[in-house]
Amino acid sequence: MDIITAILIIGFALMNSDIPQGVANRGKLHVVHGMFVGIAIVVCIYLWNCYSSVIRSGSPGGSEDGSWRPVPPILHVTELTFSEVPVRVYEPTAGSLGLRKGLVYINGGGWALDTASEVCRHIAKEAETTVVSVGYRLIPEHQYPTQKNGHLLSPCAQVLIYPVLQMADFNLPSYQQNHAVPILFCGRMAFYFLQYLNGDTSVCQDVLEGNHIPAEMRLAFKEWFSPEHLPPECRVRCHRQHVHSALITTEVYHKIKDRLDPVSPLLEDNTVIRLTPPAFILTCVYDMLRDVGILYRKWLLDLELEVTWHHMPDRWLTFPSATWAVDRTLNYVKTL
Template identity: 30%
Template sequence: MMKLLCGGVIFTLVLSYYIYMPLPASVSEPWKLMLVGATFRTATHLADLSHSLGLVHHVRVLNLAVTSFESFVPLEFEDLQTEDTEFHGVQVRVYMPQRRDSTLRRAVVFIHGGGWSLGVPKLGSYDLLCRKMAVKLNAVVVTVDYRMVPDVHFPVQYEECLQAARHFLQPDVLARYSVDPERVAVCGDSAGGNLAAAITQWIGQDSRDNDVRNSSVDHLKNDSRDDVQDSSEGGGIRFKLQVLIYPVLQPLDFNTASYQQNWGVPILYRDLMARYWLEYLGADASLLHTVLLNNHTALDESRADPHRSKVDWTSMIPQHMRKHYRAVFPRTGSPSVLRDVPAMLDPRAAPLLAEQEILKMVPGTYIMTCEHDVLRDDGMMYVRRLELAGVSVTHRHYDDCFHGCVSFAFWPSYFFVGIRAIDDYIAWLHTHL
């Protein structure tokens, strides 16, 4: 009996040691976050072990764990009609409220996060989130089930989200779902925020180019050129708004103040975010240590020079958030990285690197950032760049929030800060969309 008791005490102590981790005093519901963090760490360790033994890619193990967890989330908001279909060959689910009237509805295109690798958009928390948006906004919600790592890499995820969005924005498709073409928004969290920002930039630029072409056509028509064809068919509709929830926007600096401050805060650790980037861009995993040191953007790397001001967090985030942290850019580094992985400088992968002329075409924006998140400064720099481009930006920062909180706003992982964050951005959409 004494041995059993001692064994129980030792097991409890070991378990407590494994679960416990020091967290910032201001983080919301720290013990819940410790439990979630320990669960995710366990899944990550098992995935890495399986990968190292050559059994299965670690992402597949993690996705299995995510799917198993999401299956416990109960279905709510059942008064909806759902349709699983394809938009230009891309899998999507369309949520349509049962309540109908003669007026056209608003709509939201939702793109899920998960490091371009994880996530089950038609199950669990993301499914419930889309249902909640559809009911609260009385809106048509489209969730994009894009393919992910390890099956595909950049630019496939970007292209599939763009294809699905462009298909939905066609006048005949919007009419089929009774959607007002002037009231369509795009929303995404984390890597989904990255994809949402990137496709919004492209659609804004494409709409501008289409307007220019149409203006030229009208001018030529006025000159009685009968042989001129109208190029306006099938184009011109753009998003009215975008909502970016703790978006990941750049891979050039893994030592921003928020990366330095929150490197070990669950659920998104600094080294894990760098791994996600390398896998998304199809880069060699052995580059992890190099990019964590910012050797890929060392001061002698001329390829990075045109973009340095776009990721200069020392001038774009407030002093009270910079605290004592300093920029980390070695004098000499590894110039082969940007040569071998040029997508690191591609605005389709890193929307923060877009030129100012492109940002001017971005619609009204809501950006959510969390204090205890390595990606905090990505979002804050984008807020500043959009403001400088003349874009109307609503920035909501949560001092007690952590990365991924929106996915933990439903039972069994019930964080009140996640519920508050969801309610806040839905209220903003209700007012502005």
């Protein structure tokens, strides 16, 4: 593949993306999207296994925690193992009058190769909190549900940053409105879900159209997934009621049913949700995952559970908006 072909592919991808006018830093998002397309081209040129092996065998940064900057003197960074699970601990060097708060940072993945250090450093410094960044086992070497074993604990609070809470309905308003907004596209999201859960990626289109959910099961959660539970401003932008096919069979459902419930808290019943700790939820208007976070918040409020919600009305989650998001997360951590 020559340079001209690569440029044409990147240009085509940029023209077919949909970045709403209300998005802050639209130019930067165009650049990032183009970079991701360029990376995808490189991956196509080289064998993926060789390419990922080279990336993951080395550290992208210049310090022991993967950052390009040296560790500041006010922090101490240590590589440890907790029950054979590798962790990186960020501790403020200043003394504490009592017990210091602890925060377990679990990276959501998605091309994040040793890039969490700056966030963990910032939280540890500003919130005077010991941060434990978990190096959970990764695919393809460790397939789901290996990542869960030995990595989970009983938290006193949960901080959910644009959370992924279900794979039952990919036709909520936020999926329709932002299906072509970089960086995470709707089809790509369904594919990643199936790939991560050892599913059959050949049924990706059926999952997008909702053909993987039997009618009786859909009726059971229809009330919780109703767009009527969303704020009016989340329903006005090019949202249409999705009509499910009358030809739905159980074949697709049986292929993925064992993977559906464990990754879909929104399909649980009230008795399970009542056991969850206080929650902090952050959503973004131009994000495909927006609505599931908002629906989860409503469910927690209906059960009279403690929940703090922050919504980013004109941003996407990177560049200057990242500071906005991290600051609000820090303020919440300080209250614990």
